[in-house]
Amino acid sequence: MINWLLEPFSFTFMRIGLAAAILVSITCAALGSYVVLRRMAFIGDALAHTVLPGLVVAFLNGWNLFGGAIAAGLLTALGIGWVSRRGVVREDTAIGVLFTAMFALGILMMSRMNSFRDLSHILFGNVLGVRLGDLYITAAIAVGVLLTLALLHKELELTSYDPTYAEGIGLRADRLRTLLLILLAFTVVSCIQIVGVVLTSALLVTPAAAAALLTNRLPRMMVLAAIIAISSSIIGLYASYYANVASGAAIVLACTGSFFLAWVFHMLRTRVVRV
Amino acid sequence: MAFTYSGRHHVHPIADAMALELEQLVVNYPGSPEPALDHVSLKIASGLRVALVGANGSGKSTLLKTVAGLLHPQAGTIRIYGHPVGACHHRVTYLPQRGDVDWRFPVSVKQMVLAGRYVHLGWLRRTGPNDRAMVMQVLERLGLEELAERQISQLSGGQQQRALLARALVQEADLLLLDEPLSAVDAPSRAIIAGVLADLRRENRTALVATHHLDRLDDEFDRVISLENGSLQTDRVIEETGRRLAPAKAPRYDQLATRTI
Numbered sequence: 001m002i003n004w005l006l007e008p009f010s011f012t013f014m015r016i017g018l019a020a021a022i023l024v025s026i027t028c029a030a031l032g033s034y035v036v037l038r039r040m041a042f043i044g045d046a047l048a049h050t051v052l053p054g055l056v057v058a059f060l061n062g063w064n065l066f067g068g069a070i071a072a073g074l075l076t077a078l079g080i081g082w083v084s085r086r087g088v089v090r091e092d093t094a095i096g097v098l099f100t101a102m103f104a105l106g107i108l109m110m111s112r113m114n115s116f117r118d119l120s121h122i123l124f125g126n127v128l129g130v131r132l133g134d135l136y137i138t139a140a141i142a143v144g145v146l147l148t149l150a151l152l153h154k155e156l157e158l159t160s161y162d163p164t165y166a167e168g169i170g171l172r173a174d175r176l177r178t179l180l181l182i183l184l185a186f187t188v189v190s191c192i193q194i195v196g197v198v199l200t201s202a203l204l205v206t207p208a209a210a211a212a213l214l215t216n217r218l219p220r221m222m223v224l225a226a227i228i229a230i231s232s233s234i235i236g237l238y239a240s241y242y243a244n245v246a247s248g249a250a251i252v253l254a255c256t257g258s259f260f261l262a263w264v265f266h267m268l269r270t271r272v273v274r275v
Numbered sequence: 276m277a278f279t280y281s282g283r284h285h286v287h288p289i290a291d292a293m294a295l296e297l298e299q300l301v302v303n304y305p306g307s308p309e310p311a312l313d314h315v316s317l318k319i320a321s322g323l324r325v326a327l328v329g330a331n332g333s334g335k336s337t338l339l340k341t342v343a344g345l346l347h348p349q350a351g352t353i354r355i356y357g358h359p360v361g362a363c364h365h366r367v368t369y370l371p372q373r374g375d376v377d378w379r380f381p382v383s384v385k386q387m388v389l390a391g392r393y394v395h396l397g398w399l400r401r402t403g404p405n406d407r408a409m410v411m412q413v414l415e416r417l418g419l420e421e422l423a424e425r426q427i428s429q430l431s432g433g434q435q436q437r438a439l440l441a442r443a444l445v446q447e448a449d450l451l452l453l454d455e456p457l458s459a460v461d462a463p464s465r466a467i468i469a470g471v472l473a474d475l476r477r478e479n480r481t482a483l484v485a486t487h488h489l490d491r492l493d494d495e496f497d498r499v500i501s502l503e504n505g506s507l508q509t510d511r512v513i514e515e516t517g518r519r520l521a522p523a524k525a526p527r528y529d530q531l532a533t534r535t536i
Contacts, residue, residue: 037377037380037381151399152398154390154393154396154401154402155280155393155398157380157382157386158390158393160377160380161376161377161378161380161382161387161427162371162375162376162377162387162390163375164345164369164371164375164376165369165370165371165375165376165390165442167343167344167345168343168344168345168364168367168368168369168371169280169364169365169368169393169394169446170279170280170281170283170344170361170364170394171280212381215381216381216383216426216428217381217382217383217426218380218381218382221381
């Protein structure tokens with residue numbers, strides 16, 4: 001049994017993959033809690049998709065993929081902030097228009113390339129293909145995002161549930177929201193290598209949504225979401241090693257399983273209270 | 276050394292200044308032809324409980340939000356203890372309408388009330404034992420001490436209003452702008468809130484309260500101002516004995532109000 005558990009991690013790529021998955025899980029869980037509570041799930045999904053053309057341009061020019069993705073992600077994050085401030089088109093409509101356009105642009109550029117397959121791991125993730133250099137960048141993003149969330153916790157929390165009072169004491173709720181979008185752009189980029197563009201929002205939303213069913217305190221929700229995401233990543237890695245299935249999809253489905261368990265637990269508990 | 280949210284530091288009130296002084300205030304919402312506030316002038320001396328009444332859309336909330344710095348006037352001036360809006364955020368507190376708060380957010384009553392201390396702490400500083408002691412004291416005063424650890428969604432309407440008022444009190448502001456604090460409030464909550472307003476008066480703090488509840492205005496307030504379509508309609512000072520003065524147009528009674536106190 002021990003051998004069965006340890007065997008996959010005798011390979012360096014599995015160890016690096018595990019480390020990357022754990023780092024991304026923690027970052028996604030902490031930031032994902034805000035994404036869920038502030039109802040930003042759609043923006044999270046959009047950000048993950050709009051990063052695609054940035055990735056493709058970087059890939060074609062031999063640039064660092066992270067650089068291209070972060071540039072595209074930041075541009076989108078600031079663009080969304082700008083559009084929502086103008087208030088001409090409803091924000092979700094604007095996001096819907098922009099994100100499909102950016103994603104289509106990325107697909108168009110990919111289809112012009114000879115090696116369409118090379119980029120399939122961008123769409124669906126490949127945690128086992130993470131290189132040591134990528135791991136360092138992922139770690140830097142994790143530290144940056146978590147440190148920002150910790151230092152600005154009281155302000156981010158207050159603007160999330162009572163932006164009016166927050167504005168009254170001189171806080172700028174719109175700027176804090178833009179900051180969250182920027183953190184989201186960085187997180188999404190580090191997430192893409194694990195589960196890919198298409199499934200990134202699952203890692204942001206599902207563990208946090210599961211945790212929200214189990215507690216009613218934000219810090220506890222973040223910790224629980226991180227535990228759920230890390231366990232799901234490990235389960236997904238074993239599944240991909242032993243059952244030879246796509247790692248990203250396995251991780252996401254493990255998250256979904258955890259969500260279902262949390263939901264059943266929540267239903268049972270509220271039923272007990274009601275009786 | 277605190278890093279304040281607005282980047283400005285505390286200033287002292289100007290001696291003998293009114294708690295609030297509005298002069299020819301005009302506020303327009305973008306895209307609306309009619310101004311939400313139309314040349315409103317008003318003087319409120321320190322230590323008064325002032326009720327702001329009027330139909331929906333009469334401008335009560337707009338007035339409070341403009342004084343709180345949430346809306347920007349197109350014309351006119353606002354002086355709070357002699358200073359412009361935003362000169363001293365901790366001196367003014369705004370109690371938002373209940374609907375402005377996301378009550379499902381995972382935060383406890385105690386944590387929410389603690390937010391009243393944030394304006395004094397500014398960026399990066401955490402709440403300390405003194406802040407927490409103060410919160411418990413105020414929660415006790417408002418009869419919420421047993422609900423301190425509850426999540427805010429588990430409160431009744433009246434309890435939610437009391438929690439919002441607790442946060443405003445914890446801020447230790449001199450001018451309290453309360454937007455519909457009596458909506459969805461049961462009788463016991465209303466009695467507690469009225470008691471707090473009376474305490475504020477004794478502490479020489481000023482409360483401007485938008486309300487739809489026209490009963491017992493004379494018992495709970497010192498002055499009643501009514502708005503209609505963004506203009507000042509009547510301004511009535513209630514004497515200590517509770518005897519009513521005949522309603523009249525704003526300016527005359529304004530002067531009367533400042534003289535009687």
